[in-house]
Amino acid sequence: MRILDAADQKSAAHRAKQPCGQVPTLEEDGRPPMFESGALVWTVAERAGVLIPTGAVQRARILEWYFAALKTIEGVPMNIAEAEFFLPDEAAKAGRRPQVLPFAHHRLGRLHAALGDHDWLVGDTFSVDDFIMSSGLKIAVSVDLLIKYPELETFRHAAWTVPPIEGRSTTNAPSSPHTVLRTCVTRRPGAPQVNAQRRRRANV
Numbered sequence: 076m077r078i079l080d081a082a083d084q085k086s087a088a089h090r091a092k093q094p095c096g097q098v099p100t101l102e103e104d105g106r107p108p109m110f111e112s113g114a115l116v117w118t119v120a121e122r123a124g125v126l127i128p129t130g131a132v133q134r135a136r137i138l139e140w141y142f143a144a145l146k147t148i149e150g151v152p153m154n155i156a157e158a159e160f161f162l163p164d165e166a167a168k169a170g171r172r173p174q175v176l177p178f179a180h181h182r183l184g185r186l187h188a189a190l191g192d193h194d195w196l197v198g199d200t201f202s203v204d205d206f207i208m209s210s211g212l213k214i215a216v217s218v219d220l221l222i223k224y225p226e227l228e229t230f231r232h233a234a235w236t237v238p239p240i241e242g243r244s245t246t247n248a249p250s251s252p253h254t255v256l257r258t259c260v261t262r263r264p265g266a267p268q269v270n271a272q273r274r275r276r277a278n279v
């Protein structure tokens with residue numbers, strides 16, 4: 076694993092691999108570099124022969140929830156996190172949160188209902204969907220959105236802490252999708268902390 080600093084990320088060399096200058100990317104000998112964490116997780120799992128069921132019906136459901144996690148759910152906490160972390164003005168932040176919170180709770184409420192008392196999103200076994208959804212929900216935790224949904228927090232934690240899964244060897248590939256996403260997670264030790272106390276005072 077190679078950790079990039081901000082300057083490396085914006086270099087022409089990195090942008091040739093990741094057009095938006097973001098992390099993570101996956102680079103393996105003999106294969107073109109890839110970007111987008113969802114694509115990286117999918118390719119590692121698929122080539123390792125794990126976490127993606129092969130039956131047509133199950134696979135269709137896996138695809139549904141995979142895109143739902145990335146398109147329908149992840150953007151919701153991200154919208155709040157962007158304001159929280161990057162809006163420079165405290166008044167603007169305070170004004171934005173009440174505007175976006177009702178929709179966020181609507182979406183998370185629907186996810187909560189869909190998961191119900193199941194352990195995992197599709198069938199009875201942990202899949203790429205649970206992994207990718209737990210990554211999006213991690214953003215929700217960072218802005219205190221899961222406090223109202225303890226079952227979602229239990230799901231997120233369980234998915235994020237599943238032990239490494241042995242699969243077929245993929246040439247020089249990370250041993251599990253967890254490795255891929257951690258390239259992103261570990262490079263942000265200096266990320267701004269959310270002021271949870273302030274939000275609690277604001278009763279959100």
Ligand SMILES: N[C@@H](CCC(=O)N[C@@H](CS)C(=O)NCC(=O)O)C(=O)O
Pocket residue numbers: 095096097098099110111112113259260
């Ligand atoms: N959709 C991208 C998002 C990646 C992303 O947001 N990466 C963050 C770090 S976790 C980043 O590189 N931020 C810096 C930037 O956007 O300039 C993916 O899933 O790979």
